[in-house]
Amino acid sequence: MRVWLACFFVxxxxxxxxxxxxxLSLPLPIYILGGAFLAVASNYDKIVGSNFSDAISEAQLEQPQLNASSIEKVNT
Structure with a gap:
């Protein structure tokens, strides 16, 4: 009975x-600002993600890559 009552009220x-x-009636500038916000929000990962991936790839290029032979040379 509680489920039916809750579903009815919802x-x-x-x-x-x-x-x-x-x-509800909104003026045109509100629709334009809302559309711009949705465009930025939907493409946020593409805008910000590319900057982070570029920084990570540059950091990886600057660091020397270690492999098994270079580790053995360091240990001996």
Whole structure:
């Protein structure tokens, strides 16, 4: 019974929220700013991720690569 009651209240709240959103009217600049925000947010990993991957690859190129023969030379 509790599940049915909880589902009823959740669906009722969603229906009222949907009605309220349909009546909401925003000016055009808000839509433009919202679209710009969504574009930046959806491409954030491409913008910032490329900078991090470039820095990591540069750091790996600067460090000498160790292999088994160079480790044996150091130990002897």
């Amino acid at each position: 669906l009722f709240a969603l229906a009222k929220l949907f009605d309220w959103v349909q009546e």
